[in-house]
Amino acid sequence: EIVLTQSPGTLSLSPGERATLSCRASQSVSSNYLAWYQQKPGQAPRLLIYGASSRATGIPDRFSGSGSGTDFTLTISRLEPEDFAVYYCQQYGYLITFGGGTKVEIK
């Protein structure tokens, strides 16, 4: 099983700042089958990024994904008030696993 470790657990930032979230895999993720989801309280997760760097339909370009192999990053270039949420990475190259999440909170 591929274990995904997200860091930091919590990120305290102000609106307008840049957020950098990390997702590290215990072994290489095949074909960069890595996705990112955003989840707000009381809601189902929403797909943001797939294939490590492709934005899903309707996702603003302030969200970007990068990385390959075992190290992946989600970057939010300038935080908007609606971006404060929990973010999960997921690998779908071999079975499916999720990371433990990073909470982006208002400082």
Added chain:
Amino acid sequence: QITLKESGPMLVKPTQTLTLTCTFSGFSLRTNGVGVGWIRQPPRKALEWLGLIYWDDDKRYSPSLKSRLTITKDTSKKQVVLTMTNMDPADTATYYCVHRLGASFFDSWGQGALVIVSS
């Protein structure tokens, strides 16, 4: 537009079997490559993948829960059913069903169904 909705009991007793139904629209489980999966999330915890069923009846399960899970489909009713045996309070969670196309990500999610395991 793809929609999915989970339904089932909100409360089950320890050792009982949980049966949840996912009713979907906007796609067909007869279409090559289409799959429906289940994911759960205990309160204030992370997401956990449970299993998947594909258009050709191929099934995949989480290795840690495989012995307790069964996923079936009724293509004509547009439903997928998750069965989990020997429920425990640790299985208390919101259970989501999701749409998947091929070996890819989950592009559509149901609203989730909260299941509480308690005597």
